Amino acid sequence: MTAAGAGTADLLGRLRGGLIVSCQARSGHPLHDSPVIAALARAAEVGGAAGLRLNGEHDIRAVRETVRLPIIGIRKVWTPDIPVYITPTFADAQAVAAAGADVIALDGTDRPRAGGARIGELISRIRSELKKPVMADVATLEEGRRAAALGADLVATTLSGYTGGPIPEGPDLDLVRNLARALNVPVVAEGRYRTPEDVLEALRAGAFAVVVGRAITDALDITRRFVEAIARSRA
Incomplete structure (x- = not known):
């Protein structure tokens, strides 16, 4: 069994073929x-x-108190002139794990990050020290290959x-399809999935699971899209 812990297989089994809802604001x-995020999660x-x-x-802890679903946790930290903001450091991963996250997601690119840590080092430490599986968020096929080779348990x-x-x-x-063909780890589809058909297409392309956020949980964004559609019809 991997350093991420004996429960990883069971955890992945709960996510397989399912919808992962991103509740963020x-x-x-x-x-x-x-409390609002916790209500959305429930x-x-x-x-x-x-x-x-x-x-x-804070959101992870609030949700963990009432919801039993697996939690993929991140910590967004914006630093001037640093492109990486999704769980950029090991300290961020520690905070997310301590709050109750089951999986730690992080930026899986090799771009500069605060503190100078490299992606391989972070993946290794999270799995060995925190005993948590890692989901690497990537933008390209090569980044996905590299993250998987460095030990990521999932690639998104x-x-x-x-x-x-x-x-x-x-x-x-296309990226979902290419990653699913190239990797031996689960590929999670995420990014601009807005409809049930989008989700079904991702699963047909080989996605292990699909993350949907704004289209489900962001009332501001949903309302704005309806209002903009009405405005366009009047133009």
């Missing part, structure tokens, strides 16, 4: 409040979600379209 967002659980993706120890397409250039409109199904 940045500072300044009307939903930025841990609604996702009742609705049949297989797991959750949560940001920050979270950063596709977000490491430079214009952001695409839809999900990167």
